[in-house]
Every structure is written in C-alpha cells, then in structure tokens.
Amino acid sequence: MIDRTASAGSLESSDAMVTVGPHPDGIEISVTSPVERQFGDRMRATAREILNTKGVTNATVRIDDRGALDCTLRARIETAVGRGIAPR
Amino acid sequence: MFAAFTERWIRDAGPEGRDRRELLARLGLSVPATDDGDRILGVFDGSERLVGTGSLVGATIRGLGALPECRDEGIAARIVSALVTEALRQGKTELYVFTKPETAPVFQALSFDLVARTDDAALLEWSVAGRERGGLAPFLSALSDAAAGRPDGAGAAVVNANPFTLGHRYLLETAAARAPHLYVLVVEEDRSVFPFDLRFALVRDGTADLGNVSVLRGGPYVISSRTFPSYFTRDDAVAQVHATLDATLFAERIAPALRVTERFVGTEPYCPVTRTYNEALKRVLPPRGVRVTEIPRVERDGEAVSASRVRRLIREGRLAETRALLPATTYDALVAIERKKESDPESAALWKRIALGTGRH
Numbered sequence: 093m094i095d096r097t098a099s100a101g102s103l104e105s106s107d108a109m110v111t112v113g114p115h116p117d118g119i120e121i122s123v124t125s126p127v128e129r130q131f132g133d134r135m136r137a138t139a140r141e142i143l144n145t146k147g148v149t150n151a152t153v154r155i156d157d158r159g160a161l162d163c164t165l166r167a168r169i170e171t172a173v174g175r176g177i178a179p180r
Numbered sequence: 181m182f183a184a185f186t187e188r189w190i191r192d193a194g195p196e197g198r199d200r201r202e203l204l205a206r207l208g209l210s211v212p213a214t215d216d217g218d219r220i221l222g223v224f225d226g227s228e229r230l231v232g233t234g235s236l237v238g239a240t241i242r243g244l245g246a247l248p249e250c251r252d253e254g255i256a257a258r259i260v261s262a263l264v265t266e267a268l269r270q271g272k273t274e275l276y277v278f279t280k281p282e283t284a285p286v287f288q289a290l291s292f293d294l295v296a297r298t299d300d301a302a303l304l305e306w307s308v309a310g311r312e313r314g315g316l317a318p319f320l321s322a323l324s325d326a327a328a329g330r331p332d333g334a335g336a337a338v339v340n341a342n343p344f345t346l347g348h349r350y351l352l353e354t355a356a357a358r359a360p361h362l363y364v365l366v367v368e369e370d371r372s373v374f375p376f377d378l379r380f381a382l383v384r385d386g387t388a389d390l391g392n393v394s395v396l397r398g399g400p401y402v403i404s405s406r407t408f409p410s411y412f413t414r415d416d417a418v419a420q421v422h423a424t425l426d427a428t429l430f431a432e433r434i435a436p437a438l439r440v441t442e443r444f445v446g447t448e449p450y451c452p453v454t455r456t457y458n459e460a461l462k463r464v465l466p467p468r469g470v471r472v473t474e475i476p477r478v479e480r481d482g483e484a485v486s487a488s489r490v491r492r493l494i495r496e497g498r499l500a501e502t503r504a505l506l507p508a509t510t511y512d513a514l515v516a517i518e519r520k521k522e523s524d525p526e527s528a529a530l531w532k533r534i535a536l537g538t539g540r541h
Contacts, residue, residue: 096271097268097271097272097273097308098268099264099265099268102257102258102261102262102265103257103260103261103264103290103291104254104257104258104261105254105257109261109264109265111268111308113273113308113309120309120310120313121310122309122310122311122312122313124291124311152308152309152310152313154307154308154309154310156290156291158257
C-alpha cells in the first residue's frame with residue numbers, strides 16, 4: 093500500500109518525474125508526455141506491472157514524462173513506489 | 181555548450197538573497213515575499229554567479245526567473261523540478277503557479293495545466309491526482325452535476341455572507357425572481373470572521389423558501405486564495421489583476437459548467453476591493469456571454485445594510501440592534517450561539533471569534 097506522497101526523477105529533458113500517493117481503492121495512473129498518444133498506454137502498463145510486482149493494490153500514480161527512455165522510466169517508477177511504501 | 185550549474189536552497193537574508201532580488205528586478209519580475217517554511221532555490225554557474233531562481237511559497241511556485249543566456253539549457257525545468265519535489269516532500273498534493281501570461285507556456289511544457297489566463301496574469305495548476313481527477317476538472321464536473329436537469333440561461337451570485345444579511349437576501353430574492361434558476365456560490369476560503377460551515381448554513385437556511393435557488397460551495401476557484409489572493413491580504417495594488425483573473429475563470433469555465441448567462445452583484449458602497457471586482461466582472465463577463473446585473477443595496481436608517489455593519493454592532497455588544505439588518509434565520513442562529521456560549525465550549529469559541537472579529541469582508 094502507498095502510505096504517503098513520494099516522487100522520483102525530474103521534469104528535465106529525457107527524464108520523467110513519477111509521483112505516487114495514497115488511493116482509497118484501486119489504482120489510478122495519469123500520464124503527461126509529448127508522446128502520450130503513442131506510448132501512454134505502454135507507460136501505464138509499465139507502472140501497473142511494477143505495482144503488481146510490489147503487491148501494491150491502492151495507489152495514485154502520476155507520470156510526467158519528458159522523453160525518458162523505457163529503462164529510465166522504469167527506474168523512476170520503482171524508486172517512487174519504493175519511497176511511497178513506509179518501512180515496516 | 182554545457183554549463184556546469186549547481187543548485188541549492190538560499191536564504192532571503194544575506195548576499196544570495198540580494199542577488200536574487202536583483203536578478204528578478206532585472207527581469208522585470210516581482211519579488212515574492214517568503215515566510216518561514218517557504219523555500220528559495222538558487223542556480224549558480226561555474227563561477228558562482230546566480231543565473232536562475234524560483235521559490236515555493238505555501239503551495240505556490242513563484243518568482244521563477246533565469247538569465248536569458250541560460251534559458252536554453254533547461255534551467256526552468258531544473259528549478260521547477262526541485263520546487264515540485266520539495267512541495268511533495270512537504271506533503272502538498274496540489275500546486276499552483278501565478279505568473280505572467282507569457283511565462284505560462286514554460287509551465288505548460290512542464291505539465292502544469294492552465295486554469296485561466298488574462299492580459300496580465302495566468303494561473304496554472306498541477307495535482308498528484310492528475311489532470312482528470314485533480315484540480316479544476318472535478319470541480320467543474322461537480323458543478324455540471326449540480327446543474328443537471330436545471331434550466332439553461334440560469335443566474336449566479338457569489339456571496340461571502342459574513343454573515344448572511346437582509347442585503348444578501350434582497351440581492352438573491354431579486355435575482356431569483358429574474359432568472360429561471362439561481363446558483364449561489366458561497367466563498368469557501370475560511371479567512372472570514374464567520375467560519376465557512378456557518379456562512380454556508382445561513383445562506384442555505386435564509387434562501388430555503390426560494391424554490392429556484394441552489395446554494396453551492398465556492399471551492400478553490402471562486403474568490404479563493406488561489407484565484408484572488410489580494411481579496412484576503414489587503415494587497416490593493418494587485419487586486420485588479422486578481423479580480424480580472426477570477427472573473428475570467430468564472431466566465432470561461434464556471435458559467436458554462438452551470439449553464440449560467442447572468443451574474444448578479446450588489447452595488448458596493450464601501451469596500452474598494454469588492455468595487456474593483458465588480459468593475460472587472462462588468463468588463464470581462466459580457467464579451468464572454470454572461471450579462472452582469474447590478475442590484476442596488478438595501479438601506480436601513482440611511483445606511484447600506486452590510487455584513488461589516490452587522491459585525492461592528494456585534495463587536496460593540498449590540499447584538500439586539502442587528503435584528504433589523506438580518507433575516508430571522510441569521511438573527512436566531514446568532515442569538516442561539518450567544519446563549520449557548522456559557523454551557524457549550526464550541527459555541528463559546530465561535531462566539532469569541534465573532535465578537536472579537538475584525539477583517540474586511
């Protein structure tokens with residue numbers, strides 16, 4: 093579960109800023125990107141896959157993509173999700 | 181050529197703060213006042229010269245500026261990234277930007293969404309929940325829902341109702357008689373003497389007998405610290421800029437959501453900021469398809485009935501005299517609070533706030 097607002101990355105060119113926050117029920121992912129039309133669904137799928145892997149079922153995820161490579165985006169999502177989960 | 185910039189938080193006091201003020205002044209930008217808890221970012225080049233700055237004031241990004249020769253190197257993105265990250269670290273989930281209209285595209289490219297733009301100012305926002313579920317979009321869809329099944333060409337009035345007087349009652353009654361339906365938006369910002377919940381209840385109860393009136397929360401987009409900060413801060417110099425922005429937002433986004441084509445306002449005899457606001461409405465709304473109808477104020481004993489007059493009487497311990505200025509619903513509610521102040525701590529706190537209250541609206 094995402095306990096708090098957390099982010100990773102930046103709005104600089106070729107990067108992405110990923111922000112996660114709590115959500116009462118379910119997962120909501122929003123994307124802004126210059127290539128949202130071509131790659132928006134893929135970015136959402138990547139985020140879902142990472143949340144699944146971490147067992148997160150409730151989360152708000154906002155991806156502000158500025159042309160990041162897929163590997164960069166993955167790293168940003170993983171880090172943001174990790175930061176949003178309070179240590180047990 | 182790639183320049184090795186470094187960034188760090190700087191203090192307003194001290195030489196870096198002075199450099200920042202100079203930089204902003206050189207760029208023709210105003211220098212936002214900062215408080216404890218607000219943060220100022222400085223970006224420096226290889227020779228420790230300040231080349232860019234931006235600050236986080238509450239949940240607002242302000243004072244963004246960079247030397248023209250450095251702008252192509254993504255300095256704005258760098259500053260805004262740091263400020264957004266800091267705001268999120270502070271637990272803020274909705275951020276906004278009040279800036280010059282020509283700077284709006286810089287923020288739009290950084291995924292901020294435009295709320296309203298005028299010749300002098302632009303308001304943008306960014307929400308963790310995203311542009312569909314956060315910020316203005318859900319507010320507008322709630323308004324559309326409230327207007328579902330109601331007539332087109334409706335009227336609207338915005339009241340702070342601090343508290344709801346016979347003056348407000350006359351304005352709303354007159355407006356409701358002229359319009360097929362009337363939406364009353366109650367200013368939600370809780371900076372008035374009477375708290376929002378009470379102001380809202382007094383408007384609702386004081387108009388309950390009018391069948392075609394809906395009382396709605398004004399939310400953060402109707403005379404709020406977001407759209408109209410100077411309404412609350414006594415900063416008259418910028419009131420016109422803010423008033424114009426608030427009016428533009430009303431005309432372009434809120435009125436269409438409610439299918440409103442007429443805005444009703446009371447004539448304003450006292451408050452200069454409210455007068456400025458009325459002037460802005462008359463200038464901005466009609467070209468955008470919303471008529472502005474000014475209803476003269478009700479007078480009692482040769483003086484306009486106003487909420488400030490009611491507050492003054494209460495402050496002076498003359499509650500009984502407010503009876504002539506208030507609808508029974510408001511007067512009875514005030515008397516009930518005053519009576520319960522000995523026995524009920526909540527009423528005691530509320531009465532203290534009311535009886536000591538000062539403020540302009």
